[in-house]
Amino acid sequence: xxxxxxxxxxxxxxxxxxxxxxxxxxxxxxxxxxxxTTFNPHLGLSLQLPEANMSEPxxxxxxxxxxxxxxxxxxxxxxxxxxxxxxxxEELENRLRELKANNPPPLLILESDSDAPxxxxxxxxxxxxxxxxxxVTIATRPKEEGVKEL
Numbered sequence: 138x139x140x141x142x143x144x145x146x147x148x149x150x151x152x153x154x155x156x157x158x159x160x161x162x163x164x165x166x167x168x169x170x171x172x173x174t175t176f177n178p179h180l181g182l183s184l185q186l187p188e189a190n191m192s193e194p195x196x197x198x199x200x201x202x203x204x205x206x207x208x209x210x211x212x213x214x215x216x217x218x219x220x221x222x223x224x225x226x227e228e229l230e231n232r233l234r235e236l237k238a239n240n241p242p243p244l245l246i247l248e249s250d251s252d253a254p255x256x257x258x259x260x261x262x263x264x265x266x267x268x269x270x271x272x273v274t275i276a277t278r279p280k281e282e283g284v285k286e287l
Contacts (some may be wrong), residue, residue, distance in 0.1 A: 187251040189277035201236055201243040202276075203229065207250040209257040216243065226260055233268050248276040 204212040204221055211229055214221040215236075224232065236243055245265050249258045265273045 188280040205249040207252040209254040
């Protein structure tokens with residue numbers, strides 16, 4: 138047996154743990170998480186947009202989405218944020234005033250549930266026009282062929 142300094146027995150080599158396989162497993166778990174996670178900006182909001190015959194895609198460069206759910210609650214989703222936040226009409230007015238100061242002001246997109254109270258939708262339109270926004274784009278879904286409604 139080897140002796141270490143001062144006559145003590147020499148230390149054994151510490152056990153080595155090969156973590157390469159652990160790193161591989163962690164990367165696989167990370168990839169699985171990324172693939173299975175859905176990135177929904179509405180995060181829990183379930184909207185049934187109204188159907189329209191004439192719907193065109195909008196280029197989303199500088200947009201601000203105002204969402205009205207079926208109960209008439211308002212949500213604001215700005216282009217630089219990742220999720221929508223609930224707002225009152227007063228908070229919406231203040232935030233739209235701040236956004237109007239940007240040059241150019243953002244394009245307002247109104248996503249209103251087909252069962253939303255008309256009163257809430259009109260409030261948002263009225264507010265946008267009162268603040269001087271040139272218009273509000275209404276989000277719709279394409280009408281299914283073969284289905285006729287009044």
